Amino acid sequence: MxxxxxxxxxxxxxxxxxxxxxxxxxxxxxxxxxxxxxxxxxxxxxxxxxxxxxxxxxxxxxxxxxxxxxxxxxxxxxxxxxxxxxxxxxxxxxxxxxxxxxxxxxxLDWTRTDLTAPVSSGGTCLRFSAIRMAAFEIHMLGREKAEADYPADVVEKAAQYYVGMTADDQKQLLDAIMSGLPGAFDRYDIQGLKQVLRTYxxxxxxxxxxxxxxxxxxxxxxxxxxxxxxxxxxxxxxxxxxxxxxxxxxxxxxxxxxxxxxxxxxxxxxxxxxxxxxxxxxxxxxxxxxxxxxxxxxxxxxxxxxxxxxxxxxxxxxxxxxxxxxxxxxxxxxxxxxxxxxxxxxxxxxxxxxxxxxxxxxxxxxxxxxxxxxxxxxxxxxxxxxxxxxxxxxxxxxxxxxxx
The missing domain is CATH 3.20.20.150 (Divalent-metal-dependent TIM barrel enzymes)
Structure with a gap:
């Protein structure tokens, strides 16, 4: 090969x-x-x-x-x-x-919630956290019916996680998710993402x-x-x-x-x-x-x-x-x-x-x-x-x- x-x-x-x-x-x-x-x-x-x-x-x-x-x-x-x-x-x-x-x-070409998740032996990796993604969709984005896409325990933990998020935490999460947008062009804030999602x-x-x-x-x-x-x-x-x-x-x-x-x-x-x-x-x-x-x-x-x-x-x-x-x-x-x-x-x-x-x-x-x-x-x-x-x-x- x-x-x-x-x-x-x-x-x-x-x-x-x-x-x-x-x-x-x-x-x-x-x-x-x-x-x-x-x-x-x-x-x-x-x-x-x-x-x-x-x-x-x-x-x-x-x-x-x-x-x-x-x-x-x-x-x-x-x-x-x-x-x-x-x-x-x-x-x-x-x-x-x-x-x-x-x-x-x-x-999105790909979706991750963490771009530098620690690896036990040292170094970092990409990670997708269902809890963080649920926190983003349900609480930061406020997407209607988003709760239905996650198990009840994930929804509950996402709510708890969101309460503890700082402004920097929210920015890092948004930046990680936006990294999955292709090419070198559009990156959205919350309002921009809501607007483009409406086109679908x-x-x-x-x-x-x-x-x-x-x-x-x-x-x-x-x-x-x-x-x-x-x-x-x-x-x-x-x-x-x-x-x-x-x-x-x-x-x-x-x-x-x-x-x-x-x-x-x-x-x-x-x-x-x-x-x-x-x-x-x-x-x-x-x-x-x-x-x-x-x-x-x-x-x-x-x-x-x-x-x-x-x-x-x-x-x-x-x-x-x-x-x-x-x-x-x-x-x-x-x-x-x-x-x-x-x-x-x-x-x-x-x-x-x-x-x-x-x-x-x-x-x-x-x-x-x-x-x-x-x-x-x-x-x-x-x-x-x-x-x-x-x-x-x-x-x-x-x-x-x-x-x-």
Missing amino acids: LESWRWYGDLDDISLPEIRQTGAKGIVTALHEVPYGQVWDRELIAKRRHRIEAADLVWSVCESLPVHEDIKRGSGNLNCLFENYRQSMANLASEGVKIICYNFMPL EGIEQDELRTNYARFLKEVIPAAEELGILLCVHPDDPPRDILGLPRIVSNMEDIAWIMNAYDSPSNGLTLCAGSLGANPENDVPAIAAKFAERIHFAHLRNVRKDADGSFEEAAHLEGDTDMVALVSVLIKENARRLKNAKTDFLGIPFRPDHGHELLSDIGRCSIPGYPLIGRMKGLAEIRGVVHAVESLSGNGGSFDLPQGF
Whole structure:
């Protein structure tokens, strides 16, 4: 498989030479500076590609070519937005970028309540606290019917937590949640968030699915012609947030998406952390079910609490069996290598997120994307890959998990 690394270009305090030292070969990046809905100019794409290649790396995945909120809401000048999306895909393909990760989450790309939660062995991690999120939705935001989205004991504890919050506590919580807004643009205060949430009023799961199906109908034929593989990222976390519906949260959702437009160009970004935050999701089983449609993988782990909270664990220490998951991906990667008609570099994967460790602390990296923590995760996954490949393909007798 192709070891890759997410890089935010000029917004990133981690340099390409530093990434090169991690051993990763592929770069996962995007033109984060371009406002949503606008065409990605081919010259800008080429400039980014040349910069990556000058560091002896390859632009392996575009993450992400964002879907405008109007497409998700089914409002506004959609024909223009679809045409711009298709043109951006064409410009990426012209520069050799053929895998595009995207998501269909309303408003937020991801949601956490703590960006620097302490880890017992030292360092920090990203965390989602159901109690803090409930305190935010019920008491800070005052969202109608928010109590119904949480267990009664969480609602009670959220009320107690809110009473003890200082103004600084409330600001830190709002800032953490707003960190999940994509790109380098809008960040909302409470009133601004209330206003933008109103634009989704009345949109339930069925309508969001209808809008998603239209998106696929508009862009997948163009992707097929361009040789592009689109791969949707699961919801993070895989549950409704802020009253917004989520439709990429479990095996049933993914099956619906794959069937909504049955094409190899309509694929999946297998994000172990996002899917793993739902206790009902068996991530290796999901990977096995949709193996042929996985075009990109995010490998990270989570440790879940009974109340719906979770934190990002070390890559090999959370609730997801990473060895079983990697075994599924290796098996699919071997199948593709055997059948490849052109140069195939392997299924790209990246160590998704990581703990802030050692010199990461105080460096002010993008939340979830430190240098040392991700390098540690990459090294651990690399070890798993080499062990599984050696035992299963070089004379060993390694047995893959039952059913894979």
